[in-house]
Amino acid sequence: MQIVIDIENPNPPFAQLIEQIKQAVSSGQLAPGAPLPSIRQLASDLDLNNKTVAKAYRLLERDSVIQSRGYRGTFVHPDGQSNSSVDLNSWVVEQLQETIAAFRKAGVTDPEINNAFRNVMNESIITGG
Amino acid sequence: MAWSNNLFYIVFAGQILLLSWYLPTKLLARMQHVLETYPPAKYPKLYPKPIEHYRMGHLLYKYANRCILLLGFAILLALMFWVDHATFADDGFISEAWPAVFGMLQFLPLIGVELSEFSNLKQMRQANSAARRVASLERRSFIDMVSPALLGMTVLLFVGAIVFDLYVHDFAVSWGHDTVHRAIVMSITNGLLATVGLLSFFGRKRDPHQSAEDRTHSVAVNLKALLFISMALSVFNLMSAAENLVHMQSFEAVLVSIYFQVIALLSVGYTLKNIKTEDLNFDVYRKDAAAI
Numbered sequence: 438m439q440i441v442i443d444i445e446n447p448n449p450p451f452a453q454l455i456e457q458i459k460q461a462v463s464s465g466q467l468a469p470g471a472p473l474p475s476i477r478q479l480a481s482d483l484d485l486n487n488k489t490v491a492k493a494y495r496l497l498e499r500d501s502v503i504q505s506r507g508y509r510g511t512f513v514h515p516d517g518q519s520n521s522s523v524d525l526n527s528w529v530v531e532q533l534q535e536t537i538a539a540f541r542k543a544g545v546t547d548p549e550i551n552n553a554f555r556n557v558m559n560e561s562i563i564t565g566g
Numbered sequence: 567m568a569w570s571n572n573l574f575y576i577v578f579a580g581q582i583l584l585l586s587w588y589l590p591t592k593l594l595a596r597m598q599h600v601l602e603t604y605p606p607a608k609y610p611k612l613y614p615k616p617i618e619h620y621r622m623g624h625l626l627y628k629y630a631n632r633c634i635l636l637l638g639f640a641i642l643l644a645l646m647f648w649v650d651h652a653t654f655a656d657d658g659f660i661s662e663a664w665p666a667v668f669g670m671l672q673f674l675p676l677i678g679v680e681l682s683e684f685s686n687l688k689q690m691r692q693a694n695s696a697a698r699r700v701a702s703l704e705r706r707s708f709i710d711m712v713s714p715a716l717l718g719m720t721v722l723l724f725v726g727a728i729v730f731d732l733y734v735h736d737f738a739v740s741w742g743h744d745t746v747h748r749a750i751v752m753s754i755t756n757g758l759l760a761t762v763g764l765l766s767f768f769g770r771k772r773d774p775h776q777s778a779e780d781r782t783h784s785v786a787v788n789l790k791a792l793l794f795i796s797m798a799l800s801v802f803n804l805m806s807a808a809e810n811l812v813h814m815q816s817f818e819a820v821l822v823s824i825y826f827q828v829i830a831l832l833s834v835g836y837t838l839k840n841i842k843t844e845d846l847n848f849d850v851y852r853k854d855a856a857a858i
Contacts, residue, residue: 438702438703438704439700439701439702439703439778440700440701440702440703441698441699441700442698442699442700442701443697443698443699444697444699445697446697458703461703467703472705473703473705474701474702474703474704474705474706475705477768478705478706478768479701479703481768481769481770481771482699482701482702482771482778483699483700483701484699484770484771484774485699510705
């Protein structure tokens with residue numbers, strides 16, 4: 438199983454990594470429990486910064502497509518196949534679009550929505566909620 | 567004494583021939599074979615420098631080895647007929663410095679080749695404008711490349727050599743003693759070998775076009791060669807310690823000469839034998855080759 442990164446692609450390398458690993462997991466090319474290369478190995482082979490690969494792995498772990506088992510390394514999550522079809526980004530966009538539409542319907546103006554969103558985000562960052 | 571000296575002359579002649587004639591001839595033949603079989607016109611990515619640079623390098627390597635070969639035989643004749651060995655060693659035996667210093671000189675052309683290769687790969691990376699990068703999603707494991715038994719044996723020999731040296735001296739050695747020197751030299755050398763091995767395993771891909779299979783194979787061969795060199799070093803130290811035990815100082819020069827030959831065979835010889843040009847994927851160096 439090979440991974441191909443095109444540095445001239447408008448999609449950033451970490452997003453290309455996520456997309457291809459998700460594809461490999463959902464198509465069964467990477468079975469649940471299969472070991473993945475270390476961050477250092479993949480970064481070295483693709484001539485990328487370690488942080489780029491680490492970011493892709495962190496987001497894939499958040500989506501439960503892969504899981505880190507400490508010193509033993511990173512593996513495909515047991516539920517990785519079903520989780521790899523979930524696209525959290527498009528889900529967030531969809532949810533926001535629905536919420537914004539509801540606010541507008543209730544007569545809330547765009548600057549009010551914008552201010553409220555910013556305040557809630559800032560508060561949640563401060564409180565960690 | 568004469569018997570051990572005669573043995574040294576034979577072994578030293580072997581060192582001269584092996585390190586300055588046999589292995590360089592093999593290495594040069596391989597470099598020329600690559601240049602002829604995979605010419606710059608068809609495989610431009612393999613040659614970031616002008617072709618004359620490589621031809622000049624080959625000539626330089628050839629004549630440097632020929633000069634060292636002649637010097638080696640001159641030293642051998644001098645040791646046989648003119649040198650008063652008592653002026654170099656208190657005991658009157660042939661000093662081990664002769665094969666050691668000459669051995670280091672014999673390795674110089676090889677170091678030159680390595681440095682030239684390093685610079686060539688650096689230029690290959692700088693010239694590489696490919697936007698497409700490919701990697702395998704299979705995890706590389708150290709023990710897939712090197713058997714745990716070989717690794718264990720290397721560590722065991724390293725520890726064994728130090729403990730045996732201490733045992734020979736009844737564990738009563740002070741700072742500055744030969745045993746302490748040997749232990750320090752062994753630790754530093756093994757540390758360097760480990761660093762080279764770890765860099766080759768974890769480090770960045772030096773050849774930007776090399777296929778994943780070729781890289782895995784060459785890293786595995788390099789790691790094994792490094793482990794064999796470490797084992798040879800430990801065996802050499804074990805024998806040096808044993809020499810003190812049985813008072814065979816007259817064979818010290820023979821031992822050093824054999825050591826250099828073993829090191830050369832395990833590094834250059836082993837690599838030449840196990841990385842065959844016909845097994846390597848040279849298509850990656852073609853002008854129109856995509857990342858593989």
